[in-house]
Amino acid sequence: MISAEYLAYRIGTSTAVLACVSVLTFGMMYLTPGDPARAVLYHQTGQQPSAEAVAAFRAEHGFDDPFPIRYWHWITDVVQRDLGESYRTGRPVSTMIVDALPATIELAIAAMAVALVIAIPTGVASAVYRGTWIDQASQLFALVGVSMPNFWLGYLLIIVFALHLGLAPVSGTGGLSHLVLPAIALGTGMAAIVTRLVRTSMLDVLDAEYVDAARAKGTAERIVVYKHALRNALIPVVTVVGLQFGFVLNGAVVIEIVFQRPGLGMMLVDAIFARDFPVVQGVVLIVAVLFVVTNLLVDLSYRVLDPRVQFGGEHA
Amino acid sequence: MVSRDTPLLSVENLETHFDTAVEPVRAVDGASFTVDPGEVVGLVGESGSGKSVTARSIVGLESPGEIVGGSIRFDGTDLTDVDDRIRRQHRGDRIGMVFQDPTATLNPVFDVGEQIAEALRIHDVDRQRLTDFMHVPFVSDRQAWRDHRERAIELMEQVDIADPGSRAGDYPHEFSGGMAQRAMLAIALAGDPDLLIADEPTTALDTTTQATILERLDSLAATGETAVLLVTHDLGIVAERCDRVVVLYGGQVMESGPTEQVLTAPEHPYTRDLLECLIDDAEPQTRLSTIEGTVPDRFDEIGCPFASRCDYATAACRTSDPPIVDPGPDHRVVCGELETVPDAHVMDGANRSTRSEPTDGHAGSDRPPGNERERRVASASRTGDGTAAILAARNLSKRFETTDSWVDRLRGNRRYLDAVEDVSVSVERGQTLGIVGESGSGKSTVVDMLVGLEAPTSGRVELDGNPVGTVADRSAEQLAKVGVVFQHTRGSINPRATVRDVIAEPLFESGWDADRRTDRVDELLELVDLSPTHADRRRHQLSGGQLQRVAIARALALEPAVVVLDEPVSALDVSNRAKILNLLLDLQEQLGLTYVVVSHDLSVVGHVADEVLVMYAGQVMERGPTETLFDRPSHPYTNALLDAIPSVSGDTPAASLPGSVPSAVDPPSGCRFHMRCPLAEPECRSETPSMEAVDDARSRCHFASEIAADSDDDSEPLEHISPDTFS
């Protein structure tokens, strides 16, 4: 099992990563061209703001303080779960994120589910029937799936299933029917990657001596494949799938825009166009936290799955 | 029930082929032999002779090969002629199998108890759904699950796994090789098979463990219920354990017959060559006889497969299949030139060393005859205190911390493992030091410290009389001075790199330019008898022997004075082992090298070393000149290691040493060896023996001089734990 020591180490490094991310996120604002205050006001009013208005805005939001001080203010607020308020609406950013997050996570999880449901059986079949038409078909699927951009697939699905066949709603949120097309659009690329991975990993494992040893016991082939081989083959798959979750979140942002689904993605895009910096910073930070935390969980689950992984530099 | 008068297994003209892009490789090419009920049959040959594929074909594990001809009749059923289901029922139920590398044959993600229980579950005909095998809560039958687990623990007890109740919950990586092989044996025996196929079951194990496993197989056959097909490259094992032997080459049977007859009066040139490769009674530090050439990747369809390497081959051997000759009852030889092959009784020691000269390599052809060791011992400046030592270790100790949780660490509950305690060794220029011991003896840790991969906790390593630190602290010159050949060569070589890259790596790292590297690699290839064509090959295109040569060439790249070799031949078959040992002796002579050779096999160390260090549980048990240790061991552990060497010429089978090396976390009180020592007295448990001089050797035993005196008169062998303890 996982030792407390290892856990402390991993949490420590994860925190360090997040600290760096927070500095970069906050610093982003300084990298955008022009005076941010001016840009914000311009977007809000649609005309060139007066010098007084700019000065007032700067003073109100503490723009005139040096960077370290402003960062310090921001980060101390952040750790108290206060991400500031939207320049545009004045709503607390944290509330906005809490409202938008479930929709995005829902989409990402649905996409993962789609990916795994497709990929595991396909990958296993591909490996078991290596070199047959089953293998070739699944490899072709993997190739197409990987090369197809998810937004393109999204539009394709909208055109075919929503507009032509009228089988699913085009956009927005709602019940399961609103989730199906975006999940497929987002999950297919992932499914393709995972199929390949399951296939290679399975082929590797099927070659292992312990698989032959299991056969030598007289074990039925399906038990050899699904018990002995698959469990081992999934070890690397779990890692990759977990790492991919971060990318799936990124993809979700894109797919949300394609399907006009409210969520973090839509919120981020709107905020970027409006130069609504607190919202941008908040969303980016949350996505980074999700990314780091999933990685941590993946790593830990990997260690539970594979009893050989040792902790803390032991010597046998 | 198996009938007693027909063979249990009868393999006839078996052909198993592997499809390749060019033409199929005929791995098994018409092999025929039988196994009677309750018999132990040895299937012998070099790597690549087809013995493993033959064994696997019997249980239907020939894939990716394919059985294309012949029959495998098992108790009346032709296994090549039934559907997969029936074939599968025979596996596990009637035929059990034990594989070579026990740590690779247990599934790493299930505990050992479960893997044994599974072998029982297979016979539970009503519960063959996937869920019955996956232990899904509420779906799987918990009672059945528990019953199987209990039975599994009983089986573990039967194969001498101590504390089976708690060990059943351990994962394979927590098992030593010997224990893992016992667990495999328990799996194979779960179905009470009529035939047990053991494919090189002990090659990956310590010699002492090897003997226990083989004894277990022996006792199994002795009950008359189970026949054993023992696949091995080692005729020493065959001599001691098998009723009959089948010698395989090129997928065909070359000779078969009763062990006694085949090994004392071998007829076939291949059988003779295999016998001659053994270290057995060879003069120490002389070249061993080898079999010329290597096993080819594919054989010609017509003619004797051995023709390309046979000393007696004629044109007829290549153009027509050799006839089958019956020199005695049940003894068959497939050779057309038996008249010209000298009679078997000529096969003696003299023949051994003379014939070997021209067969392998060029390096040692001008080696003067005579006992090399005596010559070198005489010329070496033996100062005893090791002042002339090129590499020395002074009072080395290594302690690893094994505290697993930081909570314990904060509380101060630290746990340590003393892998090595107070070991001093030294080796003089041009000499060979052998370090021998079972796994867990600490020998590899000593090597790691000598070459600077680990820093000693106390004590120091000296190179040329100067203290040196770890690799990071050593100067380029000091690093170049020590070459290392690591254990598990296959694993330590990058699969994507070419041989040239592998050998050039140390050169590259010390900044040689491309031209000089190329020249040096060419030189090195020649030195280790590899042809220039090997330079572009990669790991998977090399045989075990060739890989070992690559590893040696790489170790020699920077012209070291000392080469440290960790288990240099343990992964090789007898003929390759002989060739590598010859190569090492040649290189030593040619380049004036100093060796430190580490092995679990005392016969290997004994053949090459001038001085031997016997280690046990982190301590030196005995050290001294090789002859003294072999002729007059003064420590019971040395005795046990000597007795565990299988031999063709010995009259008693190799004796096992029960138990295993104790954990260094909690070393036993008194003498570390007392729990396994056949001569232990009560005082051994409480009083720690110190190193005591016995003539020119030193031994850590309270009764060192008595034991030496005892082995000196050579009449009564010391009382050892008898093999019966295991049956």
Ligand code: SF4
């Ligand atoms: S048949 Fe010819 S080549 Fe084959 S072993 Fe006999 S003598 Fe040698």
Ligand code: SF4
């Ligand atoms: S001291 Fe005792 S236990 Fe140790 S080796 Fe000698 S006789 Fe055996």
